[in-house]
Amino acid sequence: MITQKVKVKNESGLHARPSSVLVKVASRFESDFFIRMYGYKVNGKSILGVMTLAAECGAEMELIVDGPDEEDAMKEIAELFEKEFEISD
């Protein structure tokens, strides 16, 4: 299991579109993926879970990845946050 802290950088926060991108990427990996924020822990492959975090721009969260491809998964997921989910917003 590996963990990493990230920050939501895109202006509108983790709204519907970025959530969808995040879930899509995370679901490609076999490893389990969870997000911990404000004491909540949600399944990162669950779009409803991710959306209901309603993470705003600047929110800090902890990514938890656990499984055979955890290294690759974490790398790609963290990169998404870095690149603001590659959607203009």
Place this chain on the structure above:
Amino acid sequence: MKKHHPKVVQGTAASAGIGIGTAWILEDEETIVRPEKIEKEEVEQHLEKFENAKKSVIKDYLHLKKMTDDEDVAAIIEAQIQTLKDPELNSLIEAKIHGKKYGVIYAVFSTFNEYIQLMETSDARWLNDRSIDVISIRDQLIHFLQDRRKKQPIPKKAVVLAREVSPTVLIQLSRMEISGIVMEKGGLTSHAVILSQSLGIPCVVGAPWKKYQIHNGTEAILDGVTGEVIFKPFDSQREEFKQREASQKHKLEENLKWTRKPHEALCGTKFTLRANIEFLEELSRLAPFGAKGVGLLRTETILFQTEKFDVNEQVDFYSKVAEASNHEPVTIRLFDAGGDKLLDNVASDANPFLGWRGVRMLLDEKVLLEKQLEAIYRVSGLHKGKLKILIPMISSLEEVIAIKKHIEEVKTKLLNDSVEIDPDVPIGIMVEVPSTALMAKEIGRHADFFSIGTNDLTQYTLAVDRVNEKISHLFQPNHPSVWKLIKMIKEGADHNNIPVAVCGEMASDPKAAACFLGLGINDLSMNTGAIPGVQAVLCKHTITQMQEFAALVLEAEQTAQIIELFKHWGNENPD
């Protein structure tokens, strides 16, 4: 064979055209589900039912996704599919079936509701808005499980029966080759009606079709010109409507021929017909109908759809409209809606049409205003000389001065950031409040143009709420006072040497359009579907004829006299 009787429903004609096809009922009844327990032996079966329902709804979405080439629509559908595949949601539903022994329908219903409640009570406004998407998935699953769902997608040539249709659903329907829409509710100025006219879908509103037992597949006919709706017609009736359809089509084709001619009256006097646009879907109709650009771009919908009124998304929208208009101008009306629709923690107004809306709200919501202005000016740099800004709901000169100050600030900021802009974007005023019409001479000095919003001008002048069905008969755009105000607006504009346009629905009535020309107002904007009919009438008359007509209209003392004048004028000129 059982003898049948046709059922005739009379509604209000809303969008021209004949639709002949089979009834297709658009469900909107509220989904009610009670907790029902199942036996242990039934668990497997209910889990399987859930799997099948999910698969079927996903399949529908995949199909829909394939049909669209719009990136935003595809992204929304993708999120819907992800929701259906959501592992947490699914395991909660499954646990309710095999753990708590609830029937599949209640398991689905209650689990979705937990999420929906979470979304609806969130502090994040965008999340509140998304709940409608989750509700629609819930209902699709439930309808499938209750076997209420249409087994087939909407058949071609369907006559869609609904209580009321939202603009979004209307756009979806427009892609399915339907024959027409019959709504139980709805006034003539609802967005769905305006959109159906613009997309050329026959539509009848205020038709109480529910009082008959209509089933999907029942043969149905509607006439968007007379407001008639007939179920199970006699053969003779079907023939009659087919003939009507042919003659309406013929007339439309005749009128369409006019759209290839110059915008000139019989005597050579020039006029300009432009399009009122709200959705990108409507842009493809600009060229075939000969619209000279966009005389009114409504921005409410795009702003509701974007997250936090994002500048880039707006830039994208305005650019697409500007590109579709070729070298013709685009008049962008600043966000015109009530504040309660868009901001959190705002109590809804008791009288929304007299409330915090249009420029009143924009001046209070500076971020919203500045983002919209920034987007418009960014696009203006790429389309120099093409964009115009229209300020809605002006009721005093102070508001004009205040908003122009904001515009200057946004321009300065962009110029300081070395953004290329068009510094000379004309700033116009929407004249729709009587106080502005009365002050047209004074306010005109501060405006580059006027645009008359006839629907609101009518409702404010006559004190008639235009969405209140009980007093809809009092909503009379042809009230003499409205015409007097229009004349006053024109005089105020002439005094300041600025142009006047009409972008209200009145411009789409060919005879009202002739009257506008008679008053010297030559720039008319309307839904694209109305252009051919208006152009045909204007091209067939001389400006002198129209001036005489306008003079008679302005002399009238009662609405009935004007309606009578309208009935008889212009019929002497043969087609």
